[in-house]
Amino acid sequence: MPKRKRKDEDGLGSKEKGKSASSSSGSRVAAVLVAFRDGSSSGSSGSSGSSGSSGSSGSSSSSSSSSSSGSSKQTQASRKWTQQEDTLIRDAVAADGEWGWVKMGLQINRTGDQCMYRWRRVLDPTIQKRLKWTKEEDAKLLSIRGVHPYWGDKMVASMMPNRTPTQVHNRWWCKVNPVLRWGEWSEEEDQVVMEGRAFGLKWVVISEQNVCLRNRALIALRNRWDKLNRRRKREEKKRTKGIVVKNDSSTMKEVGSNNNFSLDSSIIRRLHGSL
Secondary structure, eight states, X not given: OHHHHHHHHHHHHHHHHHHHHHHHHHHHHHHHHHHHHHHHHHHHHHHHHHHHHHHHHHHHHHHHHHHHXXXXXXXXXXXXXXXXXXXXXXXXXXXXXXOOHHHHHHHHTOOHHHHHHXXXXXXXXXXXXXXXXXXXXXXXXXXXXXXXXXXXXXHHHHTSTTOOHHHHHXXXXXXXXXXXXOSOOOHHHHHHHHHHHHTTOOHHHHXXXXXXXXXXXXXXXXXXXXXXXXXXXXXXXXXXXXXXXHHHHHHHHHHHHHHHHHHHXXXXXXXXXXX
């Protein structure tokens, strides 16, 4: 009996040892899991932080590059042409002909299109600048447009020596086009033109937004606005001048009445002294 009891005690002891071992191993596993979870969370936070920082740095660099490119384009467009730039374009065209515009632009911080348009619209000596259109040129432009109504301005200008596409476009839409109206202006048209310019709208926008101005040339809109604006200024000047004249006349009347009163009093004093 005592031996069996001992065995039982030994069995109970072994069981308790197993439980303690399993509990210690479980605690170790739990600690490992916690450490792994903490490490993964810190790693994810670090990766997210690094990705966020890299993303922010990338976005900032892209925004800075886009802003710098936009500012450079804006400065190129707004910068006035200098005499040195014109001389470089003339020399390049004289040496190599009308090509290599991009190479020209790199030397003066301009685009190839800007150099090309500067030559073809301003610097080319064959262009007739500030010269009035002749009746023969108007008739030729009208005939070309009649035969080729779908041609662009560049194609039409190629048929007209010494004229640029811009000159052809402006002449067609400001004078020669037979659909343009040149008659009397209505009150509605005058009101629309004045209101549009009061809001700062462009002539093209004013013409497109109002049906009453259909087939009116843009130059006609500008000339009409100039005439109405001068008329309005003259009327305002007359009104202000009339007010000033009226005020001056009233003051003159007051001064005249005071002088008469002083004259009458002096005469009375003299008469009183003689008596």
